Amino acid sequence: MTANRVVLDVLAGKKTAVPPLWMMRQAGRYLPEYRETRKRAGSFLDLCYNPDLAVEVTLQPIRRFGFDASILFSDILVIPHALGRSLRFEEGRGPLLEPISAEEIERLDGKRFHEHLEPVYETVRRLRRELPQETTLIGFCGAPWTVATYMIAGHGTPDQAPARLFGYRHPEAMDTLLTTLADWSAAYLLRQAEAGADVLQIFDSWSGVLDEACFDRFCVGPVASIVSKVRAVYPDIPIIGFPKGAGANYKNYREQTGVTALGLDWTVPLTQARSLQALGPVQGNLDPLRLVAGGRALDEGVDAILDHLSDGPLIFNLGHGITPETPVGHVEAMVRRVRQGKL
C-alpha cells in the first residue's frame, strides 16, 4: 500500500508543487470514445447500470489525459430510482421523473435499494482494481436538496421554483424527504467506500437558489447528517462538498457540515477562495466556458487560479461540469498549462 495519491495529500491539507487535477463530468459527450460506448449501451441509464461499460467510460479520460483522480461514472438520480421512483433520460431534455407528492414522500420504499445499486458498487470495485495505483477514485452522491429538486419538479428547471414552493407550502413533507434522502445517501456512500472509493464528493448543484434560512435547512443540515453518518464508519475518509452557487454561504457550509474540502464554482472570487483555503483544501474553479473558448481566455483563467491558490492545498478543477461542445484539444492545453505552471 505505497500508493502515492497526490489528491489525498492535498485533502490532508498539504500544498503541492503542481496541483493535482481532474474535471467534473470528465467522462462525457465531449469525448468521441464516450459517444461510441454510449451508443453501444443503449440508454444513458443502461450505461450507468452496466459495470463493463461504466468502467470503460470512467477510464477513458484517465487514459487520454492522465488525470490525478477518477470519478465513478453514474448519476445523482439513481438514488430516487433505487427508492422506487420512475426515471428516464430523454435526448436533449435531460432527466424525467414522475413528480412526487407530499403523500408519496411517506411511502418511499428502500427495500430493494442496495440490490438496485449493486451494479454501481461492482463498478467501484472493478475501478479500484483497474485504475493506476496513483489515481484517486472518487465516489459521489447528489446532496438531498439537489436530488429533491428533480424529484419534486420531475425535470430540470431554471431556478427550481417548484421545489422552493414545495418547501414553503409543505415544510414537514420537505423535511421528511430530505431526511430520507440523507439517510439513504449516507448508506450509498458507505457502500461505495467499502467497494474501494478513496474520496467522496457530494454534489449540491442547486444550493445557489435558496435564501439564508432555506440554505441552512435544506443544504447544510442534510449534508452535515450525511457527513456524520459516513464518518461514524470511516472517520478518515475525505469528503468534498460542492454547494454550487453558495456564494457568501460557502464559509458557513464548510464550518457546519464538516466536509474536508470545498468545491468552488467559477463565480467565487479568487480572493474569497483564498480565505476559504485558509480553512482547508479547495477544489476548482475554472469557468467551463473558458475551456470551450480556449486560447487566451483559457490561459488567463488557469493562470489566475494558480496565482491565487497554488500556495495552499488546491485540487485544480472546473467550476462545474465540462460541456459537450468543449474541444478535446482545449482540455489537453489546460492539462499542459496546469502541470507546467505559467510559462
Ligand SMILES: Cc1c2[nH]c(c1CCC(=O)O)Cc1[nH]c(c(CCC(=O)O)c1C)Cc1[nH]c(c(CCC(=O)O)c1C)Cc1[nH]c(c(C)c1CCC(=O)O)C2
Ligand atoms: C444535477 C446533476 C445530475 N447529475 C449530476 C449532477 C450534479 C452535478 C452537475 O450539476 O452537473 C452528477 C453527474 N452526472 C454524471 C456524473 C458522472 C461522473 C463525471 O464524469 O463527473 C456525475 C457526477 C454523468 C452524466 N449525467 C448526464 C450525462 C449526459 C447524458 C448522456 O450521455 O446522454 C452524463 C455524462 C445526464 C444528466 N444528469 C443530470 C442532468 C441534469 C443531466 C442532463 C444534462 C446533460 O445532458 O448534461 C442530473
